[in-house]
Amino acid sequence: MAISVIPGLNVNIDFDDYYPNKDPELIFFHHVKKELGNDEHILLVAVEAGNSLFDPGFLHKIKDAASQIRSLQEVKRVSDLTSLKSYKKSPFGIISSNYIKPGKARDTVDFSKLAKDSLYTKRFYNQPRNAIYLYVQLIDTLHPVEVDNALNQITSVLEDQEFEAYHLMGRKYLESEYKKIVNRELGRSVIYTLAVIVVILFFFFRSIKGILFPVVSMILALVMLYGSLAVLNRDLHIMSNLFPTIILIVGISDIIHILSGYDFEFRRGFDIHTSTKLVLHKIGTAIFLTSITTAIGFLTLCSSSMKAISSFGMEAAIAVLIAFVFSILWAHLFLYQFNIKIPVHTKKNQLNWAKVSRWIHKIVVHRSGLIWVISVIVLMASFIGISRINYNNLQVTNIPLDHRLRSDFNYFDELLGGSRTFELLVSSDKESGLRDKSHIAKFYQLHNYLESFPEINGIISPYSWYQLVVNIYDRSLNAHEIEDQQVIDKFVDGLPLNFYAGDWKLVNKNENIGRFSGRMKDIGRLEVIKINKKINQWIEDNNFPQDLKFQVSGTDHMIDRGHYHRIKNMIQGLVIALVAVSVLIALIFRSRSLLFISLIVNLFPIIIVAGIMGFAGIEMRGSTTILFTIGFVIAIDDTLHLISKYQYFKMEGLPIELNLEKSILEAGRAIVTTSVILIGGFLVLLHSQSWDIRTLGILVSLMLFVAVIVDLFLLPSLIFKFDKR
Template structure:
């Protein structure tokens, strides 16, 4: 019924497809690339609410941009300092910049005989003060490594952007800063989340174009090599291109921007389109060789392959929809988008391929004869090995399972902040510079929440904070530590005319209250980001190098043990929090969600296979041949030292849907052949016929994924390496293990 309708109404269906394509092309100029990292934070994490409270109360450090001006010689040069001061003011005037701070613009209050006055942190217009300024600054841990480098050869401008600045405005701001630095003749490095987002977007834009071009190029090359037919090349390319255009148009229509994850979409759609079309070609060619006319061959092909295509598309979509169980919003978004892309690709295949095959000569699609005969010999050899050496196959599988199980325990989860960006990129250069010369690129933050109605200006609470501040400051890994203690120490020193010996907490509550009254109007905004206006919430903030997630966890555990043993929790609640801590949470949730999603995918596919075939033995075969490639890939990931993190955890979902697709085609063909033949004959025919299509699909997909090795994103590069390897093992398992399991289970 359906095959006849697809052929009968092919013109109406192709008209609908062309109209949808025109609509998608019309929408394409609205495609956006955005890397908003707030969408990566886990929804239900208990620390997320506290993190949002910290942002609301103390400001968002992710809304700041550090612009490092590297002089490469001493900054104590009056001409340079004046020029740098002008640069700071010019940066403040840029659109969407709310404020700009630097060493030349900040002042400290001082008690003088004439009242409370302000004194510059550096007297840049008075060279006679440079020596005393440098001696004072080098002892000031609040700003050393934040506003100037340890060697006094670089200065930092901290730009504060307007609140809730949209991602699409970040690019012109960063470009304006780059242009401004060129006007002033400064060599700069930038650091901050906005710059990271812009860097990701720039690379994403470039990588998306390159990925599409390489996918198409390699697809054309491999199909041309395997088939002696123009249409055998043109038709899969058309299915792929139409699917990608419709997919991108769909994203614009639902207002979803592209990000680093959706850059994988073209490659994933390549998997689906190539697999569908080659299996269609294989069945259609076999019917033509059997002597069917074009109409009959198409009808039988749609009838026989259609169910398998529906099932593989459904299971692939389900595989990605299991990402909806993730606690990470962006992972859920990715799952829905790719599931929609799979459905789009299936519809394009079922409309376009029958239409074109009906329009062209029936002999237009044919595999190279030498390849055909070559595969006949290989298929016969595979069948001989299955029959003559079953124990060898079983022992090999058990050995691989044992090795993989061990390898999985060695997977590297010690993620680094800048490991995604290409080595040598200006972003990585900035990270290296900031880690070597400044206080580091990672934040280390601890939220301070007074209890029993107390506030952070209570002397007893402050003494508790001081204990923790002193401990954190003693840690070799943490630099430039500031806290409410810093604020009151600064006020106390200012009250005593800048006497460094008075850089301590006031002695009693009366002194604290007096200092607050005296300096209430003097302002000290650069340091008040550690305590809110009501003194009901604050934080200890430090900087550190990117030492890897595992070492950070060890540091957090060490600090937490100290807190539990030394802090009075009746006065103060303290919790390790902050943007870097939340980024670590993303990786933790991604890895956990990967296992959850795979579990759901395996369960749903198992239920679907059982409902369709009503045979638990078939379910067992499907599970065995789909889990084994995943285990092997995990072990190879450990062997190569590739990081398992947010971007690479998707590898296992991609690998699962690839393995399931081929297995369903294999099982479907076996069961159709089994209706007329013995188990042995059905397995042999399936290896010969479906195995050929699986091999062709795997070859094309191997090179389609291998092109990702050239990607600038380390995650995409890892996906390219691992999925290419997974394709090889999935094919081998389907060709050797699936038939062996079927033979072993036939009498049970």
């Protein structure tokens, strides 16, 4: 049944899912969208002209391309320089004429009007005048498949014109390309992860049955997960690339513990039935506990204010529980039905774990002081690294290096004024408050101030709009110099209603909300905040009227807010995970010392990896903050397995030294095996084109590597010191 519904599973990339829900700035952002419109459905096309964008042949091709794109049923409107109109008051009303006038032999360009109206017209070409912009507005009710079709047709039109080069930018374009990336990588993730698992299992077990048992059970679990998501109408997203790794790797880790325990009992001379019973009795509780703690850890992500992260947390928790159920059920089935004999590891071809475990035990018992000293030194160095963590969050970081998205992004950022949008919104408490002559004069000052920033380019503003209105009546007047309010009122009131038409506006119809808009360099979230603070301080210092309120907003600002909230919620998620795991450990083991030890030990990998991030200059991005929760809930599994084994022998009355020796011997090999598989599985994520996913794979692998070292050395040494009851 699960297989039959999987074809109905959709991949949906919606950037709204990464906005912080219930954030006051997001609420304001949606309110302004209703009043002024937004650029979410606008595709910005930059076409390179070569020497000059006013070349007649080039303009003819632009006009032809714009006309073909305009005829597409998915396109609502196309704005470009060849169709741009200027307006003039005449005895017959307000009449319009093109800035570029068609002629029989060649089109003519009205350069004087273009220059006079540059506050408005400059958004249609770049400063060197060698590239022209087309603003293609898609119908906002399009299904993702229709968006893909529209983008394919638009690129086909541009290719047919044989332009020197063209570049695309826009939310729908990014969503469409990321969806293609996710579709490609989901299949690769499954194949690569399975390949890594098979190789590692063969290395450790050298048994076809030992490979088939875990692999088949987890493939079925993965099918069940995707089938469940399809039935629940839950779409796949960028984070879904982690599902194969989570369910295959985490689930197989449970099976490895079962197989290792079964092998140990079988070698002691017990038959299959008895060995299976002993294994499930000894480590069944530990497997259940680790699965529950892992699931709860992922569920803590549901506290995120971002839909994408909370959905991932819920779906990952479901994946872990499905993997647990399949590992237990298939353990019974396979171990009873097949005589899985795992070959003895000889010195010739395998690691002699008994010898290694005795060496570890010797260091734990006789060199515990050295372990603690090394641990303290590493921790101190890690805290220095943490102080150097980069939180700037460049947008280019997560754009694939070898993808067209990266070249388009770089072109806009370096040559067309910036890859980000800049939006400063202004609102007035008064109806038609923005048209006040004193306000227009202040808008002029602010407009010029914003243009003084080298990082901000192509500013258009409420002043641009009012100057455009003034130009309709008298091109010799400057809007900020008009002293008679009645003149401004007459000009604005004389506009036809359709002058306010369009889905993207500088000033709303009631003239109480407007925007300063431009392009901005990708200088990073923290640097943008610094500029925003300078702007707000300048507004405060220049005595703007009290009825005017200013607020930074826009799509890119909301992306920055998403990073901020996810980084801020990182500690909250970790605390929730720590509390949840602590409660479970306390209920199961009923030992304060073991609770304290297990939590301390599993904070080490988090702190050390955070320090590595600081020294390596790796950005702490919103999407990578979940690595600490993922790493913690997965890494603690091995800790719980060793503690469970220790508690089992403790109840049998073994002295602590012998207890630790047997615990390391029996649980250690499974810990090493599962850790190698986990690390290999997460390193598979390096194939992803997403920087965030690749970084997640590297850092979680590092965290798991540190965790296995800590579990085998620091954990037993702390138990030996503090749990001698």
